[in-house]
Amino acid sequence: MTRPTFQVRILDARIGDSIPFPEYATAGSAGLDLRACLDEPLTLHPGETRLLKTGLSIHIADASLAAMILPRSGLGHKHGIVLGNLVGLIDSDYQGELMVSCWNRGDTPFTIEIGERIAQLVLVPVVQAAFEVVDSFDTSDRGEGGFGSTGTH
Ligand SMILES: O=c1ccn([C@H]2C[C@H](O)[C@@H](COP(=O)(O)OP(=O)(O)OP(=O)(O)O)O2)c(=O)[nH]1
Ligand SMILES: [Mg+2]
Numbered sequence: 001m002t003r004p005t006f007q008v009r010i011l012d013a014r015i016g017d018s019i020p021f022p023e024y025a026t027a028g029s030a031g032l033d034l035r036a037c038l039d040e041p042l043t044l045h046p047g048e049t050r051l052l053k054t055g056l057s058i059h060i061a062d063a064s065l066a067a068m069i070l071p072r073s074g075l076g077h078k079h080g081i082v083l084g085n086l087v088g089l090i091d092s093d094y095q096g097e098l099m100v101s102c103w104n105r106g107d108t109p110f111t112i113e114i115g116e117r118i119a120q121l122v123l124v125p126v127v128q129a130a131f132e133v134v135d136s137f138d139t140s141d142r143g144e145g146g147f148g149s150t151g152t153h
Contacts, residue, residue, distance in 0.1 A: 004065065004123070011097055012037045012055030019055065019115040031070065031120030034100055036112050043111045044104035049084040052100045052118060060092035066126045069100060069119050080106020083119060092126070 014037065015021055022032035036042070037055035044050060060067060069088030075081040084101030100119045104110055112118060142149075 007059045009057045015055045031122045033117035034119045034121055035115045036118045038114045041111050041113050043109050045109050046104055046107050049103040052102055054098040057095055057097050059095050063092050064126055065092055066124055068122045068124055070122060072120055079110045080104055081110055
């Protein structure tokens with residue numbers, strides 16, 4: 001399969017050296033792991049949130065694509081390390097450093113090591129909408145029902 005190509009800037013000279021460049025871990029991986037570009041290990045105390053550098057910027061350039069920063073399941077489930085913004089959305093025109101908001105939502109301190117994989121980046125298709133303002137909609141089966149309106153079984 002041909003892959004779209006993005007320009008990437010390496011903002012930290014350790015990337016590609018002591019801190020590996022992101023790569024798909026397996027042929028079927030959806031995400032690229034992002035690593036913490038720290039100068040020293042960082043202990044996140046319970047409830048603490050810190051914005052961490054990744055040492056990389058990407059320019060997606062194509063408005064029909066975006067990237068999402070998602071938590072790693074192991075860190076989130078086992079150690080309570082998730083994202084302070086829950087999900088990060090990278091706009092196609094963003095050219096700044098990819099940043100990861102790390103939140104310790106658990107009840108024990110967790111130390112992030114230099115170069116540790118802290119989150120994952122997933123490229124996703126995007127549809128930009130145009131809106132037509134109307135007074136009413138053609139009625140659908142659901143109508144305005146939501147929030148459990150179809151029951152629980
Ligand atoms: O986890 C994240 C989330 C966002 N960003 C960058 C890329 C994104 O394109 C930009 C803006 O993000 P967003 O639109 O979610 O934040 P905002 O609070 O609305 O800021 P802005 O006013 O700059 O759009 O910040 C990151 O590096 N990491
Ligand atoms: Mg925004």
